[in-house]
Amino acid sequence: MSDPQSFDVARALELARETLCIEASAVTALAERLDERFSRAVTMVLACRGRVVVTGMGKSGHIGRKIAATLASTGTPSLFVHPAEASHGDLGMITTGDVVLAISNSGESEELTAILPLIRRMGVPLIAFTGRPDSTLGRHADVALDTSVSKEACPHNLAPTASTTAQLALGDALAVALLDARGFQADDFARSHPGGALGRKLLTLVSDVMRVGADVPRVEPEATLSDLMREVSAKGLGMTAVVDAADQVLGIFTDGDLRRLIERTGSGDELRRVRASEVMTPHPRTVRPQALAVDAASLMEANRINCVLVVDEAGRLVGALNSNDLMRAKVI
Known part of the structure; x- marks a missing residue:
């Protein structure tokens, strides 16, 4: 040797x-x-x-x-x-x-x-x-x-x-x-690899990881700024959906929207008169429950957002998820 x-x-x-x-x-x-x-x-x-x-x-x-x-x-x-x-x-x-x-x-x-x-x-x-x-x-x-x-x-x-x-x-x-x-196809490949990271990415649906029911933040269009802030803080997603009486998604209000609102108005009296419909971002990004979770991750990354609302075929709010939910599911 x-x-x-x-x-x-x-x-x-x-x-x-x-x-x-x-x-x-x-x-x-x-x-x-x-x-x-x-x-x-x-x-x-x-x-x-x-x-x-x-x-x-x-x-x-x-x-x-x-x-x-x-x-x-x-x-x-x-x-x-x-x-x-x-x-x-x-x-x-x-x-x-x-x-x-x-x-x-x-x-x-x-x-x-x-x-x-x-x-x-x-x-x-x-x-x-x-x-x-x-x-x-x-x-x-x-x-x-x-x-x-x-x-x-x-x-x-x-x-x-x-x-x-x-x-x-x-x-x-x-x-x-x-x-x-x-x-x-890719989903066929995933079915033969259910235990690995690839399987998780290709088999995990939005419905598997989204938050549902009372865990989904939502307010009505006439909600005050105090109502908005309370809902955002209570649900821990950094946002709340704005929905009508039939749960149709009208818009979204986020932590970022709150900061920009305060910088723009400044006056306490003005802030107290604000309603959700006036400060929400209309037509927010949404996904369907049956979409792949990895597609939801791509949507958030492409639009530089940390959370997304989940709606059914009629546009009704059924869930929400953020990047932390996807990380816990090991999708990202």
Whole structure:
């Protein structure tokens, strides 16, 4: 083992940059090679009534697990089967309605080639990602996609580096083509990621986080300034809605409106005569309860406001929320 004290920083940076350039070149070359065979692979998967069963040994197997996960999370049911375990019973996980995606740079991995005749006998369509389309795997496949690279990023041209990057990139390309063909949308993605931050952003509705009932500040148009200030302070949202007898939103009055009103008038007598309808901001920004909470956050950010009123289809006040409510729900 080399002495850490002799570590060459410049050499490490040089190798790192060279590695990235080699792998980027491999992906670029792969993109230029894509042809109608890729389209055939997409068509085969779209016609599949079952799942995409991904398999591969070693580093290709690790890449295969990630590809299976990406496919599954973007609308294409998928699972990974280890080829060695397939020979000892796991082949039963493959059914006649499936499509098999086999990954091998050499195309000659013994554990993988051993199960190819069985897959063919079942009549299951086979897609191959291989660096050698003329290999055993390539010859058995219905569609063989060439993932060959001119060289590995490893200085000894041995460790799978550029080749696995090419495999992974092609798997992503397949997943993206499939999700587009299926019309897979952001809310579909969120349904398969309910536990994460993305799920919260895409699944949380305004109705899930808004304040309702007595927690929503509101006054009538004839309310005095004292009434306005009392309602703003009591409900802690820094504003109050101004509504008519049917709860139709007429306007909004905020802390900022109060400061500007005092600066403009100054006189206590004038302030006592003020009514809500005279000092409110008419036609305030509103959202519907069924809107996404993240859209409400975008509305507030775009208009530089800290709160928003929630109204139903008829324009009646049904709730309110502010940025703190969205932060507590981890939407922002």
